[in-house]
Amino acid sequence: MEIKMAKNYGFCFGVKRAIQIAEKTKDSITLGPLIHNPKEISRLEMKFGVKVQEDTRAIKNGQNIIIRTHGIPKNDLEYLKNKEIQITDATCPYVTKPQQIVELMSKEGYQIIIFGDKAHPEVKGVMSYSQTEPIVIGSFEELKQTKIKKKVALVSQTTKQAQDLLEISSYLITHCYETRIFNTICNATFDNQESARELSKEVDIMIVVGGKTSSNTKQLLNIALQNCPKSYLVEDENDLIPEWFIDKNLCGITAGASTPDWIIDKVKKKILEIEESLKI
The missing domain is CATH 3.40.50.11270 (Rossmann fold)
Known part of the structure; x- marks a missing residue:
């Protein structure tokens, strides 16, 4: 393999x-x-x-x-x-930016809409900079059920998917008189997501390495699953299950933005050990 x-x-x-x-x-x-x-x-x-x-x-x-x-x-x-x-x-700095935007736009009278997970610490921090009560939506479907004003400003949690932000932005543009859209998705998040999307189309199994409470890591898993049903999230090498790798020819590995190289290296080493054991 x-x-x-x-x-x-x-x-x-x-x-x-x-x-x-x-x-x-x-x-x-x-x-x-x-x-x-x-x-x-x-x-x-x-x-x-x-x-x-x-x-x-x-x-x-x-x-x-x-x-x-x-x-x-x-x-x-x-x-x-x-x-x-x-x-x-x-x-x-990518988190500080939406904080500054929300503070400024709310002072100028815009209704603040944050695309993100309300319970996430990043979003809680961004919310606190709004001078008025912000609206937090986790999906396009949630937005459609929300009462919005005619003058809105949109920011995103840094780890969200760009295509989801685009769908939300398009809806606001057609339903509001004035819409200010700020793409606050981190560049590294976008690059990691695109790389995961490309690799998951090639492989038989995809391993996503990262913290199970990490938003950007869970996004990587969701992206991988769209193309490779045999995609799994592991926090370290101890979460790997040998049966996952039976009859697999190509294994892809990606990792969340909070995952250090030393953990990734251990996961890769363990996968190679599992492959050797399956040959016996």
């Missing part, structure tokens, strides 16, 4: 930057997981003493705080700035 890697996969710019910040800021605290990959979070804690704290109000004076890549709500950031702590902002 041959293994083929996606053209683009793994760590994006924002995640690389956040990891480098965490490694340089030893014995620090992140508000929520720095990235959505529990294995990498564990590595940072064991090797660099970087701990996770979910409750902003539990932060004490004198601590070193890192803002996660997904950002945090505006009121939480303002609370931290009023304490005697060292703050290092690791919010991805």
Whole structure:
């Protein structure tokens, strides 16, 4: 069985930057997981003493705080700035952009529509910058059931699929008097998704490596499944099941933006070991 890697996969710019910040800021605290990959979070804690704290109000004076890549709500950031702590902002610039857009557009009287997952920390952060109550929609079908005004501004969670954003944008253009559309999907997300789409058309089995709570990783899995029904999401090599690879000739591998190379390498090595065992 041959293994083929996606053209683009793994760590994006924002995640690389956040990891480098965490490694340089030893014995620090992140508000929520720095990235959505529990294995990498564990590595940072064991090797660099970087701990996770979910409750902003539990932060004490004198601590070193890192803002996660997904950002945090505006009121939480303002609370931290009023304490005697060292703050290092690791919010991805691609996430900061929709925050700024939402703040500006809401001040100018636009109804804010966010295409994203309402429970996701990135979306919660973006929502907090709106001066008026924003609308969060998870799909085109959800938008059609929503009452919208004549003057709207649309942004997207950075990890959404471009074709879904296009469908939503087209609907708003034809149903609103004025529509401001901002493509806030991350370039790396788009490249990874397109690479996964291309590779999944070629292979017998597709392995997507990444955190199971990672939005962009789940998007990669959904894309792969459209072309390759034998597509699976694994967090590390321990999630691989040998039976998946029986009678398979070509295995594709891609990985989410929060997946480090050391995990991808272990997955690839394990697949090769499984292939050898199946020959016996």
